[in-house]
Amino acid sequence: MAQKTRERILQKALLLFNEVGFIEVGVREIARELEISPGNLSYHFSKKEDILFALLKQFSEQNSKLYNEYFLAPPNNAQFLTLISRIFDCQYKFRGVYIGNQFVQAEIKNEDRFDYASIAAKRAASFKKIFEDLHLAGQISVTAEDISFLVAHITLFGRFWISEATLFNKSPDKAQVIKHYVSLLSKQLSLFATEKGTNSIDDFWSKSS
Amino acid sequence: MAQKTRERILQKALLLFNEVGFIEVGVREIARELEISPGNLSYHFSKKEDILFALLKQFSEQNSKLYNEYFLAPPNNAQFLTLISRIFDCQYKFRGVYIGNQFVQAEIKNEDRFDYASIAAKRAASFKKIFEDLHLAGQISVTAEDISFLVAHITLFGRFWISEATLFNKSPDKAQVIKHYVSLLSKQLSLFATEKGTNSIDDFWSKSS
Numbered sequence: 263m264a265q266k267t268r269e270r271i272l273q274k275a276l277l278l279f280n281e282v283g284f285i286e287v288g289v290r291e292i293a294r295e296l297e298i299s300p301g302n303l304s305y306h307f308s309k310k311e312d313i314l315f316a317l318l319k320q321f322s323e324q325n326s327k328l329y330n331e332y333f334l335a336p337p338n339n340a341q342f343l344t345l346i347s348r349i350f351d352c353q354y355k356f357r358g359v360y361i362g363n364q365f366v367q368a369e370i371k372n373e374d375r376f377d378y379a380s381i382a383a384k385r386a387a388s389f390k391k392i393f394e395d396l397h398l399a400g401q402i403s404v405t406a407e408d409i410s411f412l413v414a415h416i417t418l419f420g421r422f423w424i425s426e427a428t429l430f431n432k433s434p435d436k437a438q439v440i441k442h443y444v445s446l447l448s449k450q451l452s453l454f455a456t457e458k459g460t461n462s463i464d465d466f467w468s469k470s471s
Numbered sequence: 472m473a474q475k476t477r478e479r480i481l482q483k484a485l486l487l488f489n490e491v492g493f494i495e496v497g498v499r500e501i502a503r504e505l506e507i508s509p510g511n512l513s514y515h516f517s518k519k520e521d522i523l524f525a526l527l528k529q530f531s532e533q534n535s536k537l538y539n540e541y542f543l544a545p546p547n548n549a550q551f552l553t554l555i556s557r558i559f560d561c562q563y564k565f566r567g568v569y570i571g572n573q574f575v576q577a578e579i580k581n582e583d584r585f586d587y588a589s590i591a592a593k594r595a596a597s598f599k600k601i602f603e604d605l606h607l608a609g610q611i612s613v614t615a616e617d618i619s620f621l622v623a624h625i626t627l628f629g630r631f632w633i634s635e636a637t638l639f640n641k642s643p644d645k646a647q648v649i650k651h652y653v654s655l656l657s658k659q660l661s662l663f664a665t666e667k668g669t670n671s672i673d674d675f676w677s678k679s680s
Contacts (some may be wrong), residue, residue, distance in 0.1 A: 283577070285577070362634075367638060368492070368494070368574075407658075411655060411658045411659075414655050415655065415659075417635075418631060418635050419628070421631075421635065422630075422631035422634060422635070423627065425631060425634070426626075426631070429576060446620060446623050446624065446627075449616075450620075450624075453662050
């Protein structure tokens with residue numbers, strides 16, 4: 263039961279952070295929306311930052327799961343674009359506490375509880391391996407310099423597309439927004455794709471539309 | 472004299488916004504650093520937001536000047552990369568009030584004084600023209616779809632590289648940071664460059680290093 267309340271708090275908080283913004287939402291508002299007492303809420307989370315860290319943990323875990331799943335199957339461009347779509351979906355879900363979000367970044371800056379830099383380094387290493395594997399699998403044809411470029415590109419792009427999407431509120435339709443940004447990454451990948459790799463990209467799009 | 476004080480306030484405010492952050496710095500601190508009275512400061516700017524808008528105006532004007540200068544000369548890839556370097560330099564200078572900065576974005580969200588969306592649209596249109604010109608000049612070889620991709624890429628990249636650089640504080644050396652991000656864009660451009668265009672890119676780097 264306590265576990266259920268804790269999860270309800272996290273879900274409601276994320277909803278409010280997504281809709282209203284992390285800075286603007288207070289713990290009292292979260293409690294009021296859930297029709298629980300502030301005391302009950304503080305039994306689970308003594309301050310708003312604790313909610314933030316719990317959500318960041320969920321976000322990070324869900325992301326890690328996606329990477330792990332990717333590495334179980336043989337690499338190809340379609341699989342890669344599927345991974346990207348899933349990561350984007352996860353970022354969208356957690357956009358209110360997304361770490362590329364500078365509000366959130368400012369909150370965690372002075373804390374030791376969430377090591378953003380090492381997570382970012384881990385993700386960059388994953389992408390390096392992903393592109394190396396795609397090269398070995400004959401999906402893309404790249405030099406070491408190309409891989410550095412692609413990793414730099416995807417880490418910046420993958421971190422800030424959600425900021426751009428939010429900034430201009432381009433489309434309220436989640437699926438459409440994600441499709442737009444995945445198609446930009448797909449185009450980038452296609453610049454390095456072999457014939458086999460191009461077919462795999464086409465395959466991804468024929469299945470996703 | 473009043474004009475001089477106004478300019479001194481803007482310079483000091485930008486310095487503090489860059490170093491400490493827009494949210495954290497108050498008008499009292501700006502006045503104290505300048506060794507003027509809060510009353511004297513408020514004679515020029517009645518609130519912090521007024522300073523923000525004055526700085527955004529300067530930033531936007533300096534940027535517009537760079538685009539205008541670019542369009543005076545015949546287009547080539549080296550000129551284009553020179554433009555990018557100058558824009559990045561300008562963004563770096565104004566990073567504390569940079570509009571891709573979500574703190575600043577939140578501040579101007581409800582104001583009619585700075586129309587970010589229309590400036591962004593204007594910049595995107597400029598980049599479309601730049602790539603069309605480079606194509607006509609035989610510097611790059613692109614389809615209409617490639618141009619859309621390059622415009623989408625450069626607007627996201629050009630908006631958020633400074634956020635990424637600040638987030639990780641990658642290097643305290645401005646020239647090195649800018650060089651890193653210009654080289655990523657240069658690489659992107661090279662994927663579409665003709666032989667003539669590739670020479671022009673090489674030309675840019677031989678002159679800049």
